[in-house]
Amino acid sequence: MAKVQKKKTEKNQGYSSYVRWFWKLFIAGLLFVVMLFLSASWGLFGELPDYTILENPKTNLATEIISSDGKTLGKFYFNDNRTPVGYNDLPQHLVDALIATEDARYYEHSGIDARGTLRAIVYLGKNGGASTISQQVARQLFVGVRSKGLDKYTQKLKEWIISIKLERQYTKDEIIAMYFNIYDFGNNADGIRSASSIYFDKEPSELDIKESAMLVGMFKNSSLYNPRDHRNPVGTRNRRNVVLSQMEKYDYISENVMDSLQKTDLDLHYSPQSHRDGIATYFRAYLDGFMKDWIKNNPKPDGEKYNLYGDGLKVYTTIDSRMQKYAEVAVTQHMTKLQAEFDNQNTPDRNPTAPFLELNQSEIDGLMNRSMKQSERWRHMKYDLKIDEDEIIASFDKPTQMSIFSWGGDIDTIMKPMDSMRYYKSFLHTGMMSIAPQTGHVKAWVGGINYKHFQYDHVKQGRRQVGSTFKPFVYATAIDQLHLSPCDELPDTQITIEAGKYGNPDPWTPKNDGNKYGGNRTLKDALANSVNTITARLMDKVGPQPVVDLARKLGIEADIPVVPSIALGTPDLSVYEMVAAYATFANKGVYTKPVMVTHIEDKNGTILYQFTPETRDVLSEEVAYVTVKLMEGVTQSGSGARLRGSGREKYRADYREVITGYPYEFTNAIAGKTGTTQNQSDGWFMGMVPNLVTGVWVGAEDRAAHFRTITYGQGAAMALPIWGVYMKSCYEDKDLDISTADFERPLELSIEVDCTNYDPDNNSNSGIPEGEVPDELDF
Incomplete structure (x- = not known):
């Protein structure tokens, strides 16, 4: 019995020993886990984040670019x-x-x-x-x-x-x-x-x-x-x-x-x-510079600079994402067709110096060499890599793998850099901007045809000869100074402004298109059909200095020589300047500096910047309205009349195929002006309705690349169709509320603008005005 009891006691002691060991191991494990946690929390296995x-x-938070209708246009970021x-x-x-x-x-x-x-x-x-x-x-x-x-x-x-x-x-x-x-x-x-x-x-x-x-x-x-x-x-x-x-x-x-x-x-x-894809790429590139300038001059409260790529700023812009898309689609639709026609006319058989005209081989070689030294490839090799110039020049003739632009999609190929430069010289480019004249808010900005391949912005960076789109500045000056009416007549005969007058170094005798003259023309008819002799007579009456002064007040900062020939549009101006200037006429003579950014917020929603409108009175409401009525004639009976569609259905089929969106058949009030420069190098159209002003330029990188004839090389064929397609889309989108009303008439109007009683039969007009379609197009 004692033996059994002893065995039980030993068994219980053994069991208790196991229990004790279990609890010891459990507590040790628990303490080990606790110590592991404590060690980790103390930073023994690496730093842990503190409470703050x-x-x-x-x-890193990207800076967000937000449209006026609340959509994200893009972002600025490095990696995140x-x-x-x-x-x-x-x-x-x-x-x-x-x-x-x-x-x-x-x-x-x-x-x-x-x-x-x-x-x-x-x-x-x-x-x-x-x-x-x-x-x-x-x-x-x-x-x-x-x-x-x-x-x-x-x-x-x-x-x-x-x-x-x-x-x-x-x-x-x-x-x-x-x-x-x-x-x-x-x-x-x-x-x-x-x-x-x-x-x-x-x-x-x-x-x-x-x-x-x-x-x-x-x-x-x-x-x-x-x-x-x-x-x-x-x-x-x-x-x-x-x-x-x-x-x-x-x-x-x-x-x-x-x-x-x-x-x-x-x-x-x-x-x-x-950064090179998506919507509004050229505008976003402009905005990048705008923001860097703003950051440079607006530090944080602690003196540090904002990080454009990591601080999560929100930039609220005036761009309307819908209008921006319509603008980009209009550019793509028209430029694809126009480029195809340009390429068709510049095959080696038709033009051995394609894409250039009027240049001999030595002139072409000089142009290409200048372009080579202005290229990004040259800059990178010379200044970043410090390569010898002879070696750089040789590299332009060595085939290399590259991706080149085409309207059918990017092409991966092997090509000499010099050949690729010549290939790109054949492309037509465009600049387009749309603005609400009453506020100055820029609603659409298309700086080119493809930002990935062509970073040069033709809205604000580029300046090209404006041609006849400069003429309204001359007319507005004459109306302001001489109280002229659109119904007043001037003789359509040649005029010479003698050397020395207005500082003119040589006699100036402008010619009409086709050297056709005769009879009298009302100012409205003359501007509608872009008659050079009438514009020259107005310039002779007012002098070039008041015209230049008006252009300055209209926001044009580019150099304008004070000579009579500027009347026909010899200055090189930007789309940005021209749209802002024309918007002044639609805004009753008040210039409003274009606005692209309304305000900037930090990541917490605190407003860091709020724009302040910049405006100034330039013309009286009456003069602005009379100038607008003059420009309405351009779309009623002049070079912009194809916007109406009526009476123009006999264009030949291949021409209609290129003029995208025709017939447009707008019936509302539209004021505008076409512009075509010498040798058809630059085509312009400026179009206005009461609450939207849009300007379009089309041309090649070099003026020596252009259409041979005015049929396709005029502003009414190169630029106007983009405006027409864009405005069609804007009008179809009823939420945009683009005006179809007449321009508002001033309460007090002392200048006659209704020329319905004028008898056009008394006007012997036998010429083909600039912008009209030549006889061979059969209308």
Whole structure:
């Protein structure tokens, strides 16, 4: 009996020993884990973010460019194209997709999922990982990329600690928004807002369920499941379908919805947001310089400079995204056809010196050599790489691989740089700007045909000879000084302004197109048909200095020589200057400096800049109105009459094919002026309705490249169609409220503008005015 008792006692002692060892090991393990956590929190395994960093996690935020209608035009960024959104801007099904796929018990834990962690330990991660959404945020924000070896475990400890701190510092909703905002979805899509825009051309709130599922699927590996990567299209779709299955598993969607969505395609609407792609590229390039100048002169309260590429500024612009798109479409539609006709007329058989006219070989060689030394390639090799000039010159004749522009798409080819320069000389370019005259707000800005290949901005940088679009300045000066009426007549006969008069060095005898003269013309008829002799007579009456003075008041800053010949448009001016000047006439004689930026905010919504309108009175309301009525004649019976469509249906078929959008058949009041320079090098059209003024220029880089005849080389064929197509689109969009009303008549008008009683039969007009279509076009 004693023996049995002894055995029981020994057994109990052994059992108690096991229990004691268990608790010792358990407490030791617990202390070890606690010490690990404490060691990690003390920074023994690497620095952890402090309280203030958790309050303001460091992420680079792109500067966002916002249109007047609330759309994102583009962003300024170096590496991170990120614009954060709040939780309330995320659709519920996007959040549901994330939780169902990444962390089903997200709302039940406090940063670490114990069940998931135990499962990961038991199965060595084969049945899924244990990283919660909070841990993934911690890794992205504060820890970095996944580590290997021992660092893998110390990183996991830091993730746990930081995720717990995040859960204490932020709400669950804020952590979800943070995760969506910091993730890199590839293709410059940093954060959910960029991803929604780039992959689907939508705001996050506009995403549907399958789009949300695709984006959430990319959280597993945005490189492997990139929908733009053609190497894994099936995998990307399958990954989206896994997310949809998870949503059905956790009752976020029904089985029927899951089945129907899994059968659909990805349906991308890829809209890249690189600096050279997207909408309003030339305007954004201008804005880049504007912002850098503003930053230079407007430091932060602490004296530091704002970071255009990382401080998350918001730049609110006057550009209307809808009008900008209509302008870009109009340019593309017309320039594609016009370029095809230009190429057709400049084949080697038709023009051995193509694309140049009136130049011999030595002149062409000189032009190309000058262009070579002005090129970016020359600048880079000479000043950045310090290469000898002879070696640089030789490099221009060595074939190299390059991508060149064509209207059918970029072409990858091997070509000598000098040959590519000559190839580009054959392209016609354009500049276009649209402004609301009453406010000065610039609504559309198209600086060229393709920013990726042609960075030169033909709206503000470029200045070209304006031709007859300068004539309204002469007429306005004469109306202001002499109180002339559009119905007043002048003889259409040659006039010579003698040498010495007005400082003119030589006698000046301008000619009409076709050397046709005769009879008298009203001022309205003369401007409508761009009669040079009448404009010269007005210049002789007022002198060039008052005309130059008026141009200056109208905002033109370019050099204008004080000589009579400026009456016919010899000065080189920019589209920007011309549109602002013409807007003064539509704004009742008040010049308003063009406005591109209304205000700038920091990432917290604090206003840092608010524009102040700059205006000045230039002309009386009466003079401005009379000048507008004169320009209405251009679209009623002159070179812009094709905008009406009536009586012009007999243009030959191939001509109609090039003149995009014809017939236009506008019936509302339109004032405007065409312009065609010598040898058809530059074509202009300035068009106005009461609340919108738009100017268009078209021409080649070098004036020696141009149409041979006026048929296609006039402003009415080169530039006017872009205006017509653009305005058609604007009028079709009723939300824009583009005016179809008459220009407002002043309450007191002492100058007669109604010339209906004028008898045109008494006017012997036998010439073909500038801008009209020659006889061979049979109308």
